Amino acid sequence: MDDQLKTRPSLLLDLRDPDDGQAWSRFVAIYSPLVYRYARRHGLQETDAADVTQEVFSAVARSIRRFDYDRQKGTFRGWLMAVARSKLQDFLARRDGKLVGAGGTAALRRLEEQPSAEDDDAFIEREHRRCLFDWAVEQIRGDFQEATWQAFWQTGVEGKGTKEVAASLGMTVGAVYIARSRVLARLKEILREIEE
């Protein structure tokens, strides 16, 4: 019971409520870049990747209520990416002018042939973290003064030296650290809220 409370799959639960448009748009904001980049990674053109992503989300919207949340069976993201993978295959099959059933293997091979330094799972893991970060950043960006934000961004993300940043922003070094700290705290807070 305690366990259940700790692992509240909030995003997913909210998502299953068809009237919860907020959950839906948050879901889109976080996951559509992931699906899109995944499709791009497999060699799709921008517009094709957008089409496939749209299909994936359309399918998800239709079947989300049937998805049983069970950590034992696999993660939500795993399920989403399985849908993405299947839609991508369909797309490649269509593009190659073959029926999904008959010539699907060629498409599948194509999918698997994509050479890359890292496997899909690592890519998805990394991209997902980045998508989350991008999303969270967008959420909190407006909460901070420009200087505060710059102090955080330049030192924390762009990796610039604190003194340099402090000088360019006309802040003290201490103020830069405070700014960075404040933004980071907020960032963590918002990420915590949506963690699955």
Next chain:
Amino acid sequence: MSFKEVCPDETKIEQMLDGTLPSEAQRRIALHLENCPACQDKFEQFARRATLLPEGAPQPDERRQETVLHRLMEKLSGGRPEAGEQADSPQGEEPYLPFLHPADDPEHLGRLGPYDVISMIGQGGMGVVLKAYDPRLNRFVAIKVLAPQWASNAAARKRFLREAQAAAAVSHEHVVTIHAVDEAEGFPYFVMHYVLGVSLAERIRRTGPLGLKETLRIGAQIASGLAAAHAQGLIHRDIKPANILLENGVERVKITDFGLARVAGEIQLTQTGQVAGTPEYMSPEQARGQALDHRSDLFSLGCVLYAMIAGRSPFASSSVWDVMDRVCNHPPRRLQEVDPETPGWLAEIIEKLLAKNPDDRIQSAAEVAKLLNWRLAQLQQVHADPPIHSSSNLGLTEVRSEPGRVGPDGPGRHAPALKAMRKIGADAPRRSPARVWVVAATLLLLIGTLGVTEATGVTQLTATVIRIFRPEGTLEIVVDDPGVQVAVDGEEIGIEGAGPHEIRLRLGKHQIEVLKNGKPVYQDLVTVNRGGKQVVKIGLAPPDKPAEESPAGKSRKIKSFTPEEKTITQDGMTVKGNAWRIEARENRTVRLFEIPDPGVEDCTVFYRAKMKSEGLVGRAYLEMWCRSPDFGEAFSRGLMNPVGGTTDWASYGIPFFLKKGERTDLIKLNVVIEGKGTLWIKDLELIKGPLRPLATR
């Protein structure tokens, strides 16, 4: 200066970089850092190791694909496709029609009550329209079912049924007959005469502007259908080409969707492309969310007549706000500029219908029908254009027909806008697939009421608080006057007593407008982002109460400001004696002072000052921002009492209501000049007063 502080240990450093250190400790370390180069270096090392994202910021070459992605996200997040509208389905997926029972005939979609549903004809904001067969009477019918997302709302359901029943009472050859109003499985629906044909919108889209006789014939039929409805006390509220059906063959007009706009307006504040999305045919009073009568339909009829000649609505524009602005404030481009063939008398009739003030319009639909029919009869009998002046016999006496008359804006004013309209027109068909994605709304708008007594001598103020909940925050509008109306996207929000009202807003831009006596006193465009977190709080200053008056109750000064203190904005500011002189060459917000940690809560904060203008064209008002860890950043503006043409010192004040638990850690005092000229300001003070809820309104 002495710093007893010792160098922070590594745990502290990590915590500081991590954002997990309490703010007081942070401040101490920051101070220490200023004087300890060794610690600065140490921090630097740690900070470099703790870069947040190994990938860093997006690379420039990703930008292009980011825009594609961005558009995609906008489209996707507009709504989930299952919620009511049909998904964009290249693979032919079925529409979402949960109210249907399985059909006996496999060719049919399903059954609804006694009807066999054959296909889906279309869908609007309110619901889906189905083509069905009535086996008892052996005829086809069109059935409109309240969309699933509204069907669970009891008030919406009731309203839908009531309006449909009212519309069913109208029996006229130019109004779509409603055969039955019913409910099945909790889904209200009504059954209409099935009109085989196209809508006027479709007709215009396909063949462009209509000929003169066609325009007169269709216009007269719409007017006579409207007259019949108006005689029953029914206002259509959404007269537009899409709601005018043209029966195949004879092209007889059938007006559809009577009164439903009202249902739509109440339950779905905006739904793209439906209510707020197409205000092009709305009357100004409707766009402003004011009370309206049958003459609102006459304005819309004017728009439709105009559209038949010009091929587009007179107020078409690229954005909803632009459209609203045009509807409310600008005359449309003269018809004869659009089409020089337009007879003067017709242009006049339309112009008269498009009068911003309902009193200036032709007063009844019956009159319009009579006028148009008479002109049509003349055209069919004679070949010559009838004499212009005969129009004055038919209720158009105030309209003069000076040939060279030019509207107040002069010709050509709208020429650039026209280009934009054409572009939109061309885009429209291509865009329509995207529309089906735009469905479910995302926001809750909570409306409650809160009474307060404030401290500037104005007692018994009742504030209305409107909250728009966002995923991460609240949009709150505080209006300190019970006599105002609040409209979001042109739809007035009924404020009836306390208790939450829910209204849905889709993602994107929304206009918040506060009206007093029908005049807008505050307007703001609020962008609703995915998970957006912006909080706006508006307090309107009491109009006739100078801040001078002795404050009643326990109010105390937090701080006053004199020109000895340096203002934040320096540009264009000079100090003269005890006042500041501010020059504005264009709209500007002048930042005056910031008060960190004012230590106020559960009170009303007043920002007061004396101001006068000198050659100021436009207006100026006080603005106060309060930042809070609880509600983000919000502001109050003195829009109700701006400095205008006066040149003498007068007192101005604006309140900001801080409820219990709403702390603020920064107050910013600004002055906003909209226009140009010189503004003087002095005697700035920040005052704290009580916030007392009233027992009754």
